[in-house]
Amino acid sequence: MTNIEMYYPNMPKTYSNCPFMYKLKYIDKITMPQLSSWFEKGKKIHALANFYLKGQDITKLEQNLTYEEKEIFEKLKNNVYFQKEYVNSEYNLSAKLGNYWLGGRFDALMKDENDYYILDYKTGSAPKNPEYDFQTMFYLTILNIFLGDKIVPENLNFVYIDLKNNQNIVINFNSSLKEEYVQRISNVCKKIKEDTIFSAKQDERCAFCEYSKICRG
Ligand code: SF4
Known part of the structure; x- marks a missing residue:
């Protein structure tokens, strides 16, 4: 039985891939060194986008971008969803769903006359099944709980901005998805909480697992 009270989307994602990996990462709290270059480009774009949306002067930062990074950032600035009305960015939100706390950090939250849009910038690959990706399910559920009666689910949207392929993947929330997401999230959180074995997937x-060198599962 784990003592973890807050669940983030990567937790059920990891658990679904391999429960033993979940144990190593989130219970034993073992972190493995990663190649920083894999994440550098994405991190820079996310930081720049945040400063830009907050209205800060990014001239010097832009001058230090590589040609490729400049191109990516231009694509983002010209994106129709990125140009909507700004609500918040690098936005930490959490909400209680039954017995579980769900947490998330939105790249940006935007709105227009009727709708809210959770933005997620992807400099690498976008999820294969975006409608049922845990990030989509968590973030829409959290925002829906947070806004409560102020808005109907149909006015909430999740947008993956795929900067590699310059396309948007939009998930429109609705009442039946809301029910389905609640069910799926509650089921997986319950399964994690009640697991005592954390079996290895093998x-x-x-x-390709970051824990392969130390895994004795
Ligand atoms: S090496 Fe395989 S079994 Fe071990 S943690 Fe990674 S995915 Fe799980």
Whole structure:
């Protein structure tokens, strides 16, 4: 039984891939060194976007971008969803769903006359099944709980801004998705909380697993 009270989207994602990896990462709290270059580009774009949306002067930061990074940032600035009305960015939100606390950090939250848009910038690959990705399900559920009766689910949207392919993947929330997400999130949180074995998956993904060198699962 774990003592973790707050769940973030990466937790059920990791658990679904391999419960033993979940144990190593979130219960034993073992972190493995990562190649920083993998994340550098994404981190820079996220930081720049945040400063830009907050109205800060980013001239010097822009001058230090590589050609590729400049191109990516231009794509983002010209994106139709990024140009909507700003609400907040790098926005930490949490909400209680039954027995579980759900947490998330939105890249940006925008709105127009009727709708809210949670933005997520992707400099790498976008999720394969975006409608049922835990990030989508968590963030829309959190925002829906947070806004409460002020808005109907149909006016909430999640937008993956795929900067690699210059396209938007938009998930429009609605009442039936709301129910389905609540069910799916509650089920997986319950499963994690009640797990005492955390069995190892042992499949082809082990070859790419960051824990493969220390895994005795
Ligand atoms: S190496 Fe395989 S079994 Fe071990 S934690 Fe990673 S995915 Fe799970």
